Amino acid sequence: MGTRKLYLVFSKPPDRVSDDEYQRWYDVHARENIQSPGFVSARRFAITPSRGDDAPLSHLALYEYEDEQQVWRDDLDRRIGLGMIQLPEWFREITFQSWDCSALSDRIDP
Secondary structure: OOOOEEEEEEEEEOOOHHHHHHHHHHHHHHHHHHOOOOOEEEEEOOOOOOOOOOOOOOOOOOEHHHEOOOHHHHHHHHHHOOOOOOOOOOOOHHHHEEEOOOOOOOOOOO
16 A cells, blocks of 8 residues: 545635535535545545634635555546536536645544
């Protein structure tokens, strides 16, 4: 087994896209993403500021993957290019912020 890493994708749908539509699309999209080699899992979250601050983003997709990010990135690009993954016409209007995370320590459990 390779080294596991996290890939965090924070997002906010365009104003013209309903929350239901965004959730339906992103549920399918996350499942499409993790079919690429290297992905281990995906989980989606609604995010809310814990201190009452305004939040520019409203959703988080948390992906766990192994080894090199470039492997699954290349595969996703290939599948999109072949039309195997369909992106909605409003996809480029989504606000995204992505973070690649490498562990600095082992998991700490109680």
